Amino acid sequence: ETGVTQTPRHLVMGMTNKKSLKCEQHLGHNAMYWYKQSAKKPLELMFVYSLEERVENNSVPSRFSPECPNSSHLFLHLHTLQPEDSALYLCASSQDIGRADQYFGPGTRLLVL
């Protein structure tokens, strides 16, 4: 595998379910990001990790819980989501959180029923 991968690619969950999104980067980068894209809206930054430390939580509700166990893996744990959380969730990585270019995964399309 090369680049940034995300699993699953599609997810349907009920409001009482707990699920996790996984992101893996094979680029040796030190920074990882979660973005959300809702319909007709721009990509919104949710969380940023640098060297496994969270450096940004962009006012995201606590029903979204990120985890970065090492610099190659990033998870987004989901629980008691709302239908308005249905969106495309993209992961990205960069060499560091300075000025380095961000490389994106293909996203997970989430539907909350």
Place this chain on the structure above:
Amino acid sequence: ILNVEQSPQSLHVQEGDSTNFTCSFPSSNFYALHWYRWETAKSPEALFVMTLNGDEKKKGRISATLNTKEGYSYLYIKGSQPEDSATYLCAFTTSGTYKYIFGTGTRLKVLA
């Protein structure tokens, strides 16, 4: 609040036509402007990173220009092909931050 505007939102062109789109961004505290090409169900792919006023970059039939004083960038596609069909995203970063501020994209459909 920093805002990035892209226009048009979508367009259809015939194969062989040339086309261009606009990305407008705040001109103060500019650091870099990024263009991405995003095909459906795939990862956004970086096209260009532009940092200097007057920058022009080219990759094959695709080129981009940058005007940081007035806060806009143009992306040009010469002789569009069906494989150019995608959403073209721009993102802007300011000095002193790593955050990308994205536009909503221009969705291009090239008709054979």
